[in-house]
Amino acid sequence: MSIEVLRRALETVAGWPNPPQVHLTGGEPFLFFDLLLEGTRMAADLGITAYVETNAMWCVDEDVAGERFRRLRDAGLSAVLVSCSPFHAVKIPPIRTVNAVRAALQVFGSPRTIVYLAEFLQIVQQFDLESPTPLERYEEQFGAERASQILWDGYGIISGGRAGYKLGHLVECQPAEVFGEENCAGNILYAPHSHMDLYGNYIPAFCGGLTAADWRTEDPFQRPHPELVELLIEHGPYGLFAMAQERYDYRPLPGDYAGKCHLCVDVRWHLAEVKPDDYPELRPVSFYENI
Numbered sequence: 001m002s003i004e005v006l007r008r009a010l011e012t013v014a015g016w017p018n019p020p021q022v023h024l025t026g027g028e029p030f031l032f033f034d035l036l037l038e039g040t041r042m043a044a045d046l047g048i049t050a051y052v053e054t055n056a057m058w059c060v061d062e063d064v065a066g067e068r069f070r071r072l073r074d075a076g077l078s079a080v081l082v083s084c085s086p087f088h089a090v091k092i093p094p095i096r097t098v099n100a101v102r103a104a105l106q107v108f109g110s111p112r113t114i115v116y117l118a119e120f121l122q123i124v125q126q127f128d129l130e131s132p133t134p135l136e137r138y139e140e141q142f143g144a145e146r147a148s149q150i151l152w153d154g155y156g157i158i159s160g161g162r163a164g165y166k167l168g169h170l171v172e173c174q175p176a177e178v179f180g181e182e183n184c185a186g187n188i189l190y191a192p193h194s195h196m197d198l199y200g201n202y203i204p205a206f207c208g209g210l211t212a213a214d215w216r217t218e219d220p221f222q223r224p225h226p227e228l229v230e231l232l233i234e235h236g237p238y239g240l241f242a243m244a245q246e247r248y249d250y251r252p253l254p255g256d257y258a259g260k261c262h263l264c265v266d267v268r269w270h271l272a273e274v275k276p277d278d279y280p281e282l283r284p285v286s287f288y289e290n291i
Contacts, residue, residue, distance in 0.1 A: 001198040006039050009196050012215055014046045023081075023193075025053040033068060037075055044076025051079040051114075056100035057092045065103035079112040080104040084120045085155055089133045094124040117155060135167070144170060158206050162291060164262030173256035176241045182260050183236035188212060188229060189221070201283050206261075209268060209287035226281035228268070237264035248274050265291075 001009070013019055022043055029036045029052055036052065043050035052072065059065045069080060082100045089097075101121065104113040115121060126141075127133040138147040148170035157163045184207075191205040201211035202220040212229045213220040224230055231239050237260045244250035244267045257263040271279055272288040282288065 001035070003035060003038055005198055006035065007042055008216065010039070010042050010046055010048060012196075014048055019048060021078075022048050022050045023053055024050055028055055028057055030054055030058045030068065037071060040072050040075040040077045049078050050076070051081055052077060053081040053083060053116075054100060055083045055088045055092060056097045057088075059096040059099040059103070062099040062103050065100055066106055069103055069107040073107055079114060080108055081114040081116055084115050084117060084124065086120065086124065086133065086135060086138060086151060087155075089124045089127070090135055091132050093130050093132055094127070095129040097121070097124065098129070119154070123150065123154075139170070158261050159257070159259030160206065160261035160265040161208055164258040164265070165291070168255065168258035168262065171258050173258050175256050176238055176252055176263055179236060179257075179260040179263055180238040181236075182238070183234060184232040184264075185234075188225070188233050189223075194220075197284070199284055207264075209265065209272075209282060209284070211281050211283045226279070228271070228279055228281050232264070236260065237267065240264060240267045244270060 010022065013022060024036060024039055024043075040050060040052075072080075080100075082097060082104060084097050084101075098121070101113065101115055124133065127137060135151070138150055142150065151157060151167060152171055157167065159168070187205040187207065189204075194205060195201075195203040196215045197203065200214040200216045202213045202215040202218075203210065204212050204220075210229065210232075212225050213222075223233075225233070228240065231243060235242075241250065241252075241263060248271060250267055250270045253266055257266070268282055269288050269291060272282045272285065276282065276285065
């Protein structure tokens with residue numbers, strides 16, 4: 001985000017009823033440290049409680065990490081969340097995650113240093129601390145059943161995005177009809193955790209590639225929402241599935257689906273390819289281009 005867009009986003013949130021805690025994230029926000037620092041100051045000036053989430057890829061030096069954390073604390077940041085998971089460790093040597101946790105504890109103390117998820121600090125350190133760990137190593141080292149417990153149950157994977165495609169073989173996949181009674185009203189209308197991006201997309205819950213509103217000009221809590229969003233609220237991914245079969249020749253995945261979010265993202269991917277102009281709520285387009 002530019003500083004102007006970030007200011008607008010924070011001012012928008014400050015005007016919501018019961019303004020939420022704001023989570024400054026990305027991508028990796030420490031790649032744009034000056035912007036992160038200024039955003040922290042702006043949030044504090046607006047009376048918004050803010051914390052930062054980092055994947056620690058930049059934490060090659062614990063002292064540098066500590067110095068940056070101190071500057072953010074002094075600017076009004078409430079806490080640091082260090083993401084720790086097998087998925088970050090695919091690209092990030094675990095030693096950097098350890099560096100970030102140590103530095104954050106020194107600056108913010110235990111209550112305001114959050115590791116998500118803390119139990120994975122021990123798991124990722126079972127491999128080489130200095131090198132990234134491919135996901136395949138979990139199945140090789142622990143076997144398929146234990147790898148499934150670690151990656152799916154332990155981390156609580158949401159099966160949207162790439163997860164259903166890359167890791168679906170580790171869980172019992174099911175046909176679309178199994179999800180026929182599930183809607184997404186809770187995820188979209190009452191999301192306790194949502195996202196605002198630099199393009200104006202208000203992304204409810206963890207529904208990557210689906211925008212319920214343009215947060216710059218629209219009230220994201222006001223219905224009606226765009227067509228696909230309303231369909232998901234009322235009828236869930238199976239309703240989306242049935243519509244796409246009828247109108248756009250969508251064909252079910254041969255191996256079934258790892259969860260309702262896998263079904264949803266596969267149907268949306270199809271719609272984004274065959275009718276991208278019909279559904280502007282399928283944004284940002286780069287989500288589908290990079291699955």
